[in-house]
Amino acid sequence: MSSTFGEIFRIHTFGESHGGGVGVVIDGCPARVPVSVEDIQTQLDRRRPGQSEIVTPRKEADAAEVLSGIHDGRTLGSPIAILVRNKDHRPGAYDEMAVKYRPSHADFTYDAKYGIRAASGGGRSSARETIGRVAAAAVARKVLDARHPGVEILAWVASIQHLKAEVDPATVTSADIESNIVRTGDPDAVGPIIEHIKKIRGEGNSVGGVIECVIRNCPPGLGEPIFDKLEAGLARAMMSIPATKGFEIGSGFGGTLLTGHEHNDAFRMVDGRVRTATNRSGGVQGGISNGEPISFRVAFKPTATIMKSQETVTSGGENTELQGKGRHDACVLPRAVPIVEAMATLVVTDHLLRQQRNL
């Protein structure tokens, strides 16, 4: 089950960084939903390496092939298999990594767990694995378009190290975010962040930050107490993305500084609908969406791969040093934005389908 996500709209990802390819099988997608290869490719292009001057220059076209489940542009109800070939192999670049554990990478733990490891490119622990998720979410998005076209799911870079972007979750648009290579919604933050990432990269170092996400126009009633509360599903989804270290929804950790009287969201009728005056709940109460915007934040640690010399050990148990090389992101957040959106889209789509039983 480890590579499976979702209860009804259920995805199974596969693939290592190097090898035949990566991809996904989607089982449980409703039939007769219009989906084209372009719908999938558009999203893959957003997470593709080499897309801008502040991400890894690794060249991969990441072209999606639909193997099954879609016929004449519509889903069949059968499993949808999508394959993206691996193209730009440079196994030689990883020879040193085959024996030296990269600090804060998964090399040691994969060996500890499996007793074997596909060293080149990080194998299954590579962020390349997220291709399957993004492809699956592109299909999920079409399910939403067909059944709940108003649901908007937008993520953006909220901070890079100490540099913060000021973005209003209520009004930010996809165009705002895609207008800049940082993928943030604050035009004033773009320049400083690009400059900072370039400087950090020039030093052979790396940075992390926070991605914020909002789900607007989500109907009330989504989420399945107890263990599949909406925030529990979102937290699991986000913490399954490589390099994430934290998740908070609504008021989050900051909310612990308020009293109950300050924190509670008063209900009031607005245009015949139950609304809340504030949204410290982040659109979720008791694990179920309340119709307000669902807003959450995800912490990404600085990229583990750096171009500096680091202390480490060999797989044989000897202390050694590792000098980083290869082509990597000094900051993953611009490319992680579509991954956060993808995981949120998968969660929402699955819960919409799950909620059908009560209708």
Place this chain on the structure above:
Amino acid sequence: MSSTFGEIFRIHTFGESHGGGVGVVIDGCPARVPVSVEDIQTQLDRRRPGQSEIVTPRKEADAAEVLSGIHDGRTLGSPIAILVRNKDHRPGAYDEMAVKYRPSHADFTYDAKYGIRAASGGGRSSARETIGRVAAAAVARKVLDARHPGVEILAWVASIQHLKAEVDPATVTSADIESNIVRTGDPDAVGPIIEHIKKIRGEGNSVGGVIECVIRNCPPGLGEPIFDKLEAGLARAMMSIPATKGFEIGSGFGGTLLTGHEHNDAFRMVDGRVRTATNRSGGVQGGISNGEPISFRVAFKPTATIMKSQETVTSGGENTELQGKGRHDACVLPRAVPIVEAMATLVVTDHLLRQQRNL
């Protein structure tokens, strides 16, 4: 699946706050593990209402009855059903709540989802539901004792509103935490926190805070990439606890302020084992435990129930006011400590059993 947690050690909880009772069915527990009713009762007593002067005075003995699956003090391998009867019904106290949605509670969202609601006591959304989890975790703990006796799982109150406790995750003991009714590991923080909770309660208000948890002596190799990474499972587990708004592991949100060079945990050999010089990873790398202490923090919002007048709406769609009454916790954290430990215990036990296939 909404009330199911775990893949091999799989629990199914049931029960509303008022009604026949609450409980759990555990399926997949290994056979021949010694478990007594006392093992279960001891843990239930830690989350019981009425246990101290800073928690709700609601009186419930919360006595566990084992209905099946344990025979002569040992597990049979068959489902273990545990029932705790509800005793202290005061349905009358909830008459007003049946028609007025309590702000930041689950009243409205349950209605939105199910079109029906057991109003008294919050029904299924009551924290009373966690009894099943704590009982199941008491059994899981015995599985650990039988197979991995060294694994220690300890949680404590790290902060209440602005009041912080200074606790060293490497050395804090269960005795330290249980020595005070706050359940924190910092003796200097106990007095001020008790005083603060009493003051807040006196004002009819409430507070939240942060609970920290450490898992020590966890073997490397636990966690199942991709979607069942250890941190993803812990995040889901914690965010399924009522009133939680955030989860972070290792360096968490604070780690986004560091560069990769500052953040990476250098590997080194210590006593023939691979160890890390620092532990910003929080004991997990690539979704798999690395043998270092697993440390994470969970944000709890201030209790939604307060004794003040609040704006709200009726289930019929009219604006109104609600004057809080009833017996509730002004601060849930002292009673949430065993719940955090319980969920962590369930995650670790399940992953230990899952990892067997690779051995």
Place this chain on the structure above:
Amino acid sequence: MSSTFGEIFRIHTFGESHGGGVGVVIDGCPARVPVSVEDIQTQLDRRRPGQSEIVTPRKEADAAEVLSGIHDGRTLGSPIAILVRNKDHRPGAYDEMAVKYRPSHADFTYDAKYGIRAASGGGRSSARETIGRVAAAAVARKVLDARHPGVEILAWVASIQHLKAEVDPATVTSADIESNIVRTGDPDAVGPIIEHIKKIRGEGNSVGGVIECVIRNCPPGLGEPIFDKLEAGLARAMMSIPATKGFEIGSGFGGTLLTGHEHNDAFRMVDGRVRTATNRSGGVQGGISNGEPISFRVAFKPTATIMKSQETVTSGGENTELQGKGRHDACVLPRAVPIVEAMATLVVTDHLLRQQRNL
């Protein structure tokens, strides 16, 4: 997962023959479905011991208590827990069985699997476990009544050893079947079968037979290729009932004697609906219901418990003899009829809910 059945309407049974009780937790039941305790009790009474002169005289009232999930006669959408206490303990009667493996019972295999066993009454392997299934199916039946009231699910005794009943699956009614203690639909077969069971019982022996079941007015489109084809789900469901040794649908094993030309069911339009001229498919084609009656047969071996002396071994590995005693059914089929119906009801209800995603 071993005691879990269903994907959306998901049941978890628990309980040993002797001990606190047996029961079930249903998760995923739609909200707002009218269900009373009487609905459940009526079905339990049909499988209850002591109900007639041809079944075991073991006295158990088998009174159902609903612990959760139903409020004011309607489902809440939360888990429905149902408990039936064990009453008529006679552990002493099983002392010999604790050390001697009963032939063709589960005593040896439970020891082989779990290394421990609740000897009295067969423990978890007792047919008493089916109480949870019958209770859950009574709730499922109410879901059908609310959403697909025309679906009829009827089972009857088709044969007892060599004695066959002539029953027309198209016209047999519940009243026909319940009119006699054999639970068959052929009045002429009732007398001879009762006489035969009494004779066999008088000899301390036992008999088995075949139960046939028909699902009428099932809408087309149920069943989930590949592995959850409707017949695959029914086969699993039936083969999980104690004492079953075979399952066949439509033409079954007899169909292997026909050629394709003889066997194929021609399609034709009848009253504007696609119908088949014959029904050798048994209402299922390609794993999906086609709207014709779904008809299948289940083989039950003769009861393993007999009142004769039998060769066996002890748990310590010594050859010995066992003299049967206690109160058991010389023929389980009259009481198995409601169990077959229950399992069929669970399968159909779950598939109706699963099919919603395509609507």
Place this chain on the structure above:
Amino acid sequence: MSSTFGEIFRIHTFGESHGGGVGVVIDGCPARVPVSVEDIQTQLDRRRPGQSEIVTPRKEADAAEVLSGIHDGRTLGSPIAILVRNKDHRPGAYDEMAVKYRPSHADFTYDAKYGIRAASGGGRSSARETIGRVAAAAVARKVLDARHPGVEILAWVASIQHLKAEVDPATVTSADIESNIVRTGDPDAVGPIIEHIKKIRGEGNSVGGVIECVIRNCPPGLGEPIFDKLEAGLARAMMSIPATKGFEIGSGFGGTLLTGHEHNDAFRMVDGRVRTATNRSGGVQGGISNGEPISFRVAFKPTATIMKSQETVTSGGENTELQGKGRHDACVLPRAVPIVEAMATLVVTDHLLRQQRNL
């Protein structure tokens, strides 16, 4: 979940008859198991069309490509994706079938369920889907070889229409079965069966029959009561194979003609092991293997595709006639033998891994 099979060794198949290809993703395979592409190809060749004069002449090389999860000849513990391209498209041959429902095929029911259908080649309902299962089982076989090398799983043709083969499940070998194109273990039956299939094919007709399977040297203790009893899992597995109509284990339907005294399998000690004098239980008691050979039989109806004119209806609801054409099997059983073995292998492997938690 519909295309998912297994709890720990979990497979997800995908693919339509025509389109990009068919295949499987295996999740949960233990790490470090030696597997080569040849191991997989050898099994695929046994189910391949065009392999002998009595099966369909459709030409497909069915060459397996391993996309992920196997590195340097050993499993990585990550998902193993296997793809087989579709080659021999003749969509034109199916034009008529796109509008006329083939009797006793899945054309109508797929339309009824999904409201859409990949008409050519039967789409997802094609037996070509079983390629993924056979490939996955080839990997499962290697898991058995690594951990339980003695387990033998053999299937053979037990009858074709009225022609029966005499085969001793205790002694039949793989070489016996593979020595003839019928895949039966009785040399005397081979000639008559070949002759009969050719005659039936010459008439444009088809035949079915029974496949028998034995699992020898299976350790006691496999199977998970209640709903995952070994026979329940085998029944589901077998009834998920296209064209199956019945399943029986041990004494099966014939056993209903015996009394309990005749049917019970006496226990006795043999060479220090608990054995049974007879094996009417078919190696399974109470849902758990008892160490005796597990033997079961599966009924296959005659192939639905015949070269005769048949009454049917169009997807538009008009009565019409269909004249069969194309290249199909007059008898699927020789090619179904490896599929039966594959499904049995998947069941046994999964249960061996599940049983680990009790060890």
